[in-house]
Amino acid sequence: MNFQQALQQYIGRTIEVLTVGSLLTGTLLQVGEGFLVLRTSSNYYNPVEGDVTVFFTNIEFVRVLP
Amino acid sequence: MGISPNFTETSCLHEADYIPCYISNMRGEHVEALETTVRSLDERLNALANLVNELMVNVSLIREQVEEVTLNLGGLINQVNYVNTAVSELQSQSVQSTTAIDALTGQLLSVTTTLADVQAELSLLTAPIEAVREQLTALIGTTATIDTDAGTITGEIVTVGTDFVQVQEPSGAVVLIPLSNINLVDAA
Numbered sequence: 001m002n003f004q005q006a007l008q009q010y011i012g013r014t015i016e017v018l019t020v021g022s023l024l025t026g027t028l029l030q031v032g033e034g035f036l037v038l039r040t041s042s043n044y045y046n047p048v049e050g051d052v053t054v055f056f057t058n059i060e061f062v063r064v065l066p
Numbered sequence: 067m068g069i070s071p072n073f074t075e076t077s078c079l080h081e082a083d084y085i086p087c088y089i090s091n092m093r094g095e096h097v098e099a100l101e102t103t104v105r106s107l108d109e110r111l112n113a114l115a116n117l118v119n120e121l122m123v124n125v126s127l128i129r130e131q132v133e134e135v136t137l138n139l140g141g142l143i144n145q146v147n148y149v150n151t152a153v154s155e156l157q158s159q160s161v162q163s164t165t166a167i168d169a170l171t172g173q174l175l176s177v178t179t180t181l182a183d184v185q186a187e188l189s190l191l192t193a194p195i196e197a198v199r200e201q202l203t204a205l206i207g208t209t210a211t212i213d214t215d216a217g218t219i220t221g222e223i224v225t226v227g228t229d230f231v232q233v234q235e236p237s238g239a240v241v242l243i244p245l246s247n248i249n250l251v252d253a254a
Contacts, residue, residue, distance in 0.1 A: 064239060
């Protein structure tokens with residue numbers, strides 16, 4: 001199993017995506033070849049709102065919240 | 067006289083009639099012999115005539131066959147010409163194919179060399195990740211701290227995939243970390 005396949009198990013779950021210098025929180029909508037799509041809501045730490053595509057090359061780690 | 071008289075002949079018992087009688091007898095014998103010869107020649111002539119007729123029939127048959135062969139020969143010559151043309155074309159195509167195969171073989175050799183170079187580079191690139199993967203696999207089921215550029219994660223190592231590690235944090239959260247982003251692993 002690779003990173004992409006592991007993430008696909010958590011579609012629909014709330015996740016945190018950490019990149020160098022940013023934290024995105026939202027619902028995992030889709031996982032593709034080398035990217036994921038996250039539906040975020042705006043807050044203090046997360047100014048981006050809407051469906052955000054993040055490329056694996058920029059992801060440090062993904063936390064799936066309980 | 068050089069003729070030996072044959073006095074046993076019935077008609078030539080008298081000496082006075084001997085010579086005419088003898089001549090007569092001889093003539094009769096010659097006539098019979100000639101007649102026999104003529105009959106024999108007649109038979110042979112008939113046989114010869116039959117043979118000539120048979121020969122004529124055979125000659126006629128042979129002539130028909132020769133005409134038929136001559137007719138077929140024309141078609142055969144056309145076919146031979148066609149085959150010769152086809153053979154020439156095939157020889158030409160064979161030369162072209164050989165040239166193309168040589169070119170492809172050269173390209174294949176080049177690609178094989180390039181592929182070997184790429185595989186060697188890939189091995190160099192993946193070697194560090196493989197080392198991290200082996201170390202983390204040995205730590206499955208234990209608690210460890212993993213450092214990345216975005217922060218540190220502490221928890222139980224649950225799974226090690228081909229390019230990521232899965233950690234279960236005490237809060238119940240699951241963290242997926244790409245192996246290429248791990249700076250260090252601290253096995254507590």
